[in-house]
Amino acid sequence: MYAAITLFVFMCLTATISADHHHPCHSPNMTGVMSVLSLKGEVKAVGAFTYDSMGKKLRFKSNESHPMNTSHGLDVLMFFEEGKFYEIDTKNKTCEKKTLHCPMHPLDIPDDAKFWSTINSGSASIEGEGLKLNVWGGSMPDKKGHYSMSVTMGCLPVSTFYFTESNSFLFTIMEVETEIKDPELLVLPSYCVGQPVEETPEGTVNSFLNEFM
Template sequence: MYTAVTLFVLMCLTATTYADHHHPCHSPNMTGFMSVMNIKGEVKAYGAFTYDSMGKKLRFRSNESHPVNTSVGLDILMFFDEGVFYEIDSKNKSCEKKALQCTMHPLDIPDDAQLDSTVNYGSPSIEGEGMKLNDWSGSMPGMKAEKGHYSMFVTMGCIPITTFYVTESTSFLISTMEVELEIKDPDLLVVPSICVGQPLEETPEGTVHSFLNEFM
């Protein structure tokens, strides 16, 4: 895992810079797996995700059966347009409904992202061994009182592969893998019965709820 972070940094250093007049694309519907790793190479979370790009909905469930020891166990369902999300505990049949103060997440490129460069991941001279990626970057608004910055590597088909987030107190890398361009189980994006009718919890002063803050 630490090697992945090193490769990411090398990609940043070897990128070819392009003019900053391009507009971000928007990701398609996706199902796949996601890992969250800090700069030390420690896996914070690993699990399956389902993303509805049109409805702006995301379900992420950490995979407890995966052999990697993770420090964050999650089952979250986020509705970005509505500005709410659910923390689900199916084992204990409990659910919490909370407000989303920041809608940034690693499966879509912010509208104000800047195109920094285009890089070749792997070897473009060998068939099937290279991939061209665009590097989009920008600031991270609403992340508590900290300033933050992100750099997102995205395929020509607008599939985010890796995103590097840096704040004043922490840095972490989010990667996707085994991505399929479909919603394989639409029921995962429906509010579970244990969450229906749950009141919106009051957000403590100074607290920011977002997908990223779940790992900070």
């Protein structure tokens, strides 16, 4: 499986398709399930997410409604425009407020992404047995890596590969509904209000991706 994934990404990275007529789209509001798999075979997290595309907010809660033998539980609320995020512990009613250094995440195509190709997952000739996807990609200079993002024609994310020098991950998006089913999930809990920003150790880059490293 990993050899096939590597070959697919290599093909995308070496594509020379002209992207003059393609422009990155932006995902709508979404509620769904996200899984995070290390390409070493470790399931890092599986959980529910809520994404506000206009407000640039994301809540991800793992190991709650979708319990699995994952490496760690995680509950984060990301405010991408403000450049801040919170690691939340609802059981103990505590949270940590941190500076968000990189706004990249697997639910929206970056503005500087490059169009690589259009592919058909499954069968294009059998009705109901295929899914047409646009593949976008780009570099991650801060991590000396690359990413490859597959989205539907309606700009719903399906999967994103992140390849870096130290770690590689596959994010898979499932059970998507184009609405915010519970707006309260994107509201900062009262016990987090007024929380001071924690100091970031020198050399650390805080991002959604880094939460799984």
